[in-house]
Amino acid sequence: MSTIGFIGSGNMAEALMRGLLTSKTCTPQDILISDVRPERLRELADRYGVTACDSNAQAVGRADTVILSVKPQVMSDALQSIQGSVRRHALHLHRGGRPCGEDRRRLGRCPHHPRDAQYARPRRRGR
16 A cells, blocks of 8 residues: 555544545555644544654655645645655645645646646535
């Protein structure tokens, strides 16, 4: 199994991790997490046995797939923190309130073109 790095470890990231682990899609050793709150990293590492990273760049550098799961107001900071670390990842953005194009422009300054990344767009309710 390839490794999955979560940037942000809030409720949505935890739900995704729990689902991956419960379904046995991943093992705890396959999951890397990063967050600005060290106490949250310790909590999730203890609860699920996943690997807590010291920085977003470290998680991105070690992961095959990256899931950005941060609040819209900190998305710019999260993208900037991984800008030099992005390589051939499938990059999934979990956030609301901003068009994907803005995130693509930010990642366009990374070594690889945004066309190499996959963008997961949330489904609209009622469709």
